Amino acid sequence: MQAISERFKISPFLVFFIITDMQIGIGVLGYQRIIAKSAGYDAWISIIIAGIVGHIIIWMMYYILQKTGGNFVESNQRIFGKFIGNALNFILVLYYTALTISVLRTYIEVIQVWMFPELETWAFAAALMLLTIYIVLGGFRVVVGVCFFGIILPAYLIFMFAYTFEYANFRMLLPIFEHAVLDILKATKDMTLTILGFETLLIYYPFIKNPEQSKKWAHLAMLSTTLLYAVIAVITFAYFSEKQLQKHIWPTLSIWKTVEMPFIERFEYIGIANWTIVILPDMCLAIWCASRIMKQITNIRQKHSLVILATLCTIAASFIKTREDVNVLNDIVANIGFYFLYAFVPLMFTIIYVMHKVRKKA
Amino acid sequence: MKKWYYFLFGCFLIMAGGCIRKEILDDINILSAFGYDYVDENKIRGTALISVYETDNISNETFVATSITSKDILEQLQHKSSDPLANGSIEVILYEDKLAKKGIMPIMDTLSRDPSLGTRLYLTVVKGTAKEVLEGKYANRGNGIYLSNLIRQNIEQRDIPKTNLHKFLYAYYSDGRDPFLPYIQRSKDKVKIVGIALFDNDRMVHYIKGDEMFYFKILVDRYTEGTHTIQLENDEYAAIKSIVTNRTFSFSGSKEHPKITVKIKIEGVLYEYSGGHYNKKVKRMIEKSFEKEIIKESGNLIKHLQSHQIDPIGFGDEAKSRYRNFSYKTFYENYPTLDIEVQAKATIIDSGIVE
Structure with a gap:
């Protein structure tokens, strides 16, 4: 393993921005409806449960990384053998590529439905992917810089939710715990796609200066996104009646429709346009991870695999045509992410924990 | 190498920009209001109002088409218009009452x-x-702006409860609440508000007349303004503008057949008193008669709503949030016979600049 030069590394506090930005991607535009489907207006409890589970997974990831010297790809090879380890790593490449496609395609769908129905998917996908390639070529530090601005610049959007208070009816959240525990847990699973994104930590961990110190920032990031999701969900539930919410594919955007300012009649267009800044770092980081793993398991240069993967993303995104297809893609990504986060990471944790204990005794 | 990237990226930006259809303000007809009328069992007539912007005023132009679905009406209107119709700035949508009685959800979709x-x-x-x-x-x-201003100022300062597309859909999709809309009528060169149309799901079933609207508003809205004139015991009149109103519900008894108490609190300003001399005693008397009137009128109004099996106030939702395993179905089966009591507390906090 070659050590990463100090000048390519990032300060530990930037982990906060990477994680929050990866999490607040495309999911936040429409997760309220999905979780309310099974848990009704008790679904905010599911968000908090998902957040707690997320904290545990982050803790496990740090344990894994610290005990194995920080390189997840290599520790896969070490633990499962060269062949199976690399197969697993390759699945990770596919997963991060799929994540990029899903973010890209969902965002283009939003633009097509809300603003420009005639927009050609391939044209916009190609333009965004070119930008992504350009950013990723600048190296990991540039990607992190984009993540930083991806949180800071659109942060003002949170104030737009204040416009709903005029219509809010918080009573409808009562009584609490009206739904069965199983329903609430099912909604927790449905939160996966929205809460996904912090698993990229496994790949960029070697790039953090003093990784020990980044731990608190990672947890803080998890805590703030969980709180943000819970607050937005509660606001949404107060704004829509339950059956009305089920009618809206992107409740967050529908909420922005109610924003009224003297100089802008329809705020959601500003919101959607602004959202590019939020999803751009998502795509950059996901595709960076994919190409980084490629570099480690094959001897293709990262530059080349990056261009190949980006082309693949553009082509794949153009082939996805309807709402249903986009949904299927998102479900697939959410499922892989679910098993990766909640099955594979704990498995790795157990193996390494046991190995460590055994070695200590011997 | 770098230059090549810039060039390629620039090319794509230009291409991507050219892919979108432009909508230039001068080259489109902007709809500002839309009306639906009943023609027969299957057909509706749509009237589109377009604002034509001239140098010193805005004139109106209307297009009329008849068809089965509302999107098709827009299609037919398009045939009559030289510029594409843009519906992004519609302010008001009107439904003929005959149509509203049939149900407006099919055209609301x-x-x-x-x-x-x-x-x-x-x-x-x-x-x-x-x-x-x-x-x-x-x-x-x-006309579009005229109509929307008419409704807006009546919501903000007079006695129409808060209403718009979102509010309507909220109530429509809610199990424990029924929607309502303002009811207007043309009288020569003015449009006036004649009441509030009450809906059962999407069908208009009844309406509230002008003088009951104030009581309806204080029952429906949480914080609101409105003016009202009451007749006092000594045959004098007093006009009161309410500044702060608050209503709270309390439920007691079983969830199938609860007893509901509505407490209305009003703080207002005296606008006019025809009796001349105004003092503490008069103030107390006005407050008392106001309370009495609120209890009587609101009580009647609620009974009326109960007898029509409609719930624009949202008793169902209020009950749901207070009882576990609540069933809307049994609640509304018992709804007409529920015991709903109104209590009122009125306070006059000011009497204008004179005493």
């Missing part, structure tokens, strides 16, 4: 589906035809 419409647009029911209202000439700001 397109409104909730269309991303270009705002959720703050007003829906109203018209006594007479919507076409007749839209064809009038009311002010030189254009």
Whole structure:
């Protein structure tokens, strides 16, 4: 393993921005409806449960990384053998590529439905992917810089939710715990796609200066996104009646429709346009991870695999045509992410924990 | 190498920009209001109002088409218009009462589906035809803006409860609440609000007349303004403008058959008192008669709503949030016979600049 030069590394506090930005991607535009489907207006409890589970997974990831010297790809090879380890790593490449496609395609769908129905998917996908390639070529530090601005610049959007208070009816959240525990847990699973994104930590961990110190920032990031999701969900539930919410594919955007300012009649267009800044770092980081793993398991240069993967993303995104297809893609990504986060990471944790204990005794 | 990237990226930006259809303000017809009228069992007539912007005023132009679905009406209107019709700034949508009695959800569907419409647009029911209202000439700001201002100022300062597309859909999709809309009518060169149309699901079943609207508003809205004139015991009159109103519900008894108490609290300013001398005693008397009137009128109103099996106040939702395993079905089966009591507390906090 070659050590990463100090000048390519990032300060530990930037982990906060990477994680929050990866999490607040495309999911936040429409997760309220999905979780309310099974848990009704008790679904905010599911968000908090998902957040707690997320904290545990982050803790496990740090344990894994610290005990194995920080390189997840290599520790896969070490633990499962060269062949199976690399197969697993390759699945990770596919997963991060799929994540990029899903973010890209969902965002283009939003633009097509809300603003420009005639927009050609391939044209916009190609333009965004070119930008992504350009950013990723600048190296990991540039990607992190984009993540930083991806949180800071659109942060003002949170104030737009204040416009709903005029219509809010918080009573409808009562009584609490009206739904069965199983329903609430099912909604927790449905939160996966929205809460996904912090698993990229496994790949960029070697790039953090003093990784020990980044731990608190990672947890803080998890805590703030969980709180943000819970607050937005509660606001949404107060704004829509339950059956009305089920009618809206992107409740967050529908909420922005109610924003009224003297100089802008329809705020959601500003919101959607602004959202590019939020999803751009998502795509950059996901595709960076994919190409980084490629570099480690094959001897293709990262530059080349990056261009190949980006082309693949553009082509794949153009082939996805309807709402249903986009949904299927998102479900697939959410499922892989679910098993990766909640099955594979704990498995790795157990193996390494046991190995460590055994070695200590011997 | 770097230069090549820039060039390629620039090319794509230009290409991507050219892919979108432009909508230049001068080359489109901007709809500012839309009306639906009943023609026969299957057909509706749509009237589109377009604001034509001239140098010093806004004139109105209307297009009329008849068809089965509302999107198809827009299609047919398009045939009559030289510029494409843009519906992004519709302010008001009007429904003829005959149509509203049949149910407006089939034609509402397109409104909730269309991303270009705002959720703050007003829906109203018209006594007479919507076409007749839209064809009038009311002010030189254009009829669309006239109508929306008429409704807005009556919501903000007078006795129409808060209403718009979002509110309507909220109530429509809610199990424990029924929607309502303002009810308007054209009278020569003006449009006036004649009451509030009450809906059962999407069908208008009844309406509240002008003088009951104040009581309806204080029951429906949480914080609101409104003016009302009451007759006092000594045959004098007093006009009161309410500044702060608050209503709270309390439930007791079983969830199938609860006893509901509505507490209304009003703080207001005396606008006019015909009796001349005004002092503490008079103040107390006015407050007392106001309370009595609120209890009587609101009580009657609620009984009326109960007998029509409609719930615009949202008792169902209020009950749901207070009882576990609540069933809307049994609640509404018992709804007409529920015991609903009104209590009122009125305070006059000011009497204007004179004493």
